[in-house]
Amino acid sequence: MTITYFGYGSLVNVDTIPAAMEVTPGRLSGWVREWRVCGIGEDGQGRCALSVRKKEGSEIWGVMAREAKAGLAQLEHRERRYEKVEAIGTAFACEAKNEPGPADLFLFKATPEHLRWGNDTHPILQSYLDCVLAGYYGIWGEEGIDHFLETTDGWQAPVLYDRHKPHYPRSIRLEKDLALLVDEKLTNKGVEYMQS
Template sequence: MTITYFGYGSLVNTDTIPAATETVPGRLSGWMREWKVCGEGEDGQGRCALTVREQEGVEIRGIMAREPRTGLKDLELRERRYHKVEAIGAKFRCEAGQKPGSGDMFLFKAAPGHRRWGTDTHPILQSYLDCVLAGYFRIWGEEGIDHFIETTDGWHVPVLQDRDRPHYPRKIVPGPVLADLIDGKLAELGVSYLTPDEKV
């Protein structure tokens, strides 16, 4: 018995999911990412993560992931600020062969109690963003990062510069070249930054 889900943020980075998980890159039509799910980590730091909303005419890249059903409990704990949207496979197309997704495929969307734009007290963690963009870069290169930026709303939300002391539990350490690429892309967007000492 397995579960199949669509990853569009940190789940795209295969370093954050079980090693035995099967992943297939593809596109999901009719959805848009946004920085609109807020909560606090175990360390008490407020944070803003990614969610999605339905939007016609938009396609987002991501992965179809399949793992044993025994992993569902841990996955739901990880995505505890979200609820599942079932049966989205017909909207997914694999990049190789354009095959549709599995009929039991689901995604995680922000639960109503957490669905709000990030703020100074609930910023985007740079360590989380590094993880997400490293996943896109690994599969699609710089084009993947550009696609992610273009198909994500909410870049007015500030970014907490926690790369040196990460708050995100599934942090990755981008190499100098990737870190410079990410920082350059964010500079082009004009994102505002908070330093750890400035957090409210």
């Protein structure tokens, strides 16, 4: 028995998921990403993570992830500020074969109690953003970073610069050239930084 779900943020980064998981790049129609999941981490730091909402005419890139059903409890703990949206397979197209996803494909979106835009007390963590953008870069190169920046709402939230002392539990270390590219793209996007 397996479960299949759509990842549009940190789940795109294969370094943060189980090695045995099968990952297929693709595109989801009718949805847009947004910085709109607020909560407090185990370290006491407020943070804002990614969610999605329906938006006709939009498309976001991400991955269809398949793993053993035994991993569901751990996945649901990771996504504890989210609820499932079931049966989104017809909105998904595999990139390589342009085939739809399975009927039981699902995604996670923010629960109502966590659905708030990021702000000064719940900033975007640079360590989380680095993880997400490294995932998009790993699959689609620079075009993947550009796509993510263009198809994500909520950039009015500040970015907490915690790269050297990460608050994100699944943080990764960017290669120097990629870190410089990410910083350049975010500066051009006009993001506001906060020091950790």
